[in-house]
Amino acid sequence: MPNYRRALIPGGTYFFTVNLLQRRDNNLLIRVINLRRETVRKVRKSHPFYIDAWVVLPDHLHCAWTLPPDDSNFSLRWGLIKSGFSRSLPKNGKTHHKVRKAAGERGIWQRHFCEYVIRDDLDYQRHVDYIHVNPLKHGYVKRIIDWPYLTFHHYVARGIYLPNWCCDINNSVDGDE
Template sequence: MPNYRRAFIPGGTWFFTVNLLERKNNDLLVREIALLRETVRAVRNRYPFQIDAWVVLPEHMHAVWTLPPGDADFSKRWRLIKSGFSRALPKTEYRTNVRKMAGERGFWQRHFWEHLIRDEADFKRHVDYVHVNPAKHGLVSRVKDWPYSSFHRYVEGSVYPENWGRRFGDFYCRG
């Protein structure tokens, strides 16, 4: 097994992918979007972080966050988001004996993927990836049609044109 190490850079910016445990035919995150938003809001009030970009898809989400100077504990924030969201849902999901013994709910994959953003070009690539994801997964044909995305904030701020990310062949273009 590889010796995986997370990069903890106080005040850093990271890209994240967080998945539900059962991804097939699961729309929990968009079905419970109000609960997810409230949970994120509560965690941000207690442990601030800047949301640079975010997209919520039916069974996974991508985000780019910047933490405050001197703070690198993104793991605590994700743990609180995942556990707060889970605790607010009725206990109807299947749980393995291992999860039951650990007192865990059965909604989330235990781990998440994170990538430390290295520079402006890396930041832009990851923000673009976040925003194009609903079209990439075939949920919409136009990025602007996905409601659970910070893309709309970027359009309002004139970072993207409204028609950004339209499908062109097998890739997405900027205009």
């Protein structure tokens, strides 16, 4: 088993990708979006973090968080979010893999997640843009503003993005050929 090394920086800002175990034709994350939102609220009460940007897609999510100045434990927060969300789902006895079932797990999430330490302001902007463009990139919408499950709407309300950001007249992502 690989020895995962995490960059633990108190007060750091991180970009994350978290996936469902079964991604193909799975819309669980948007189907029960309010359960995910409530789980994150509960975790933030006991283990605060600032949500810089977030997008929830049917089978995975991307987000950027900033942790408190004296705290670097994002793994604890993700463990609480993933397990809290899984436990809040209706029990149907379904697991996705016999190994997960043998371990007493429901098998909803991939065990690991990807994290990346944001290095500077330009890096931050690139990752926030990436988060917000994801529904367009995956073909879920023709305009980012039409995807309801992301923080882009807050950025538009604050005047950081225009509602038609990242779209040209052909409705393609800026920079795509």
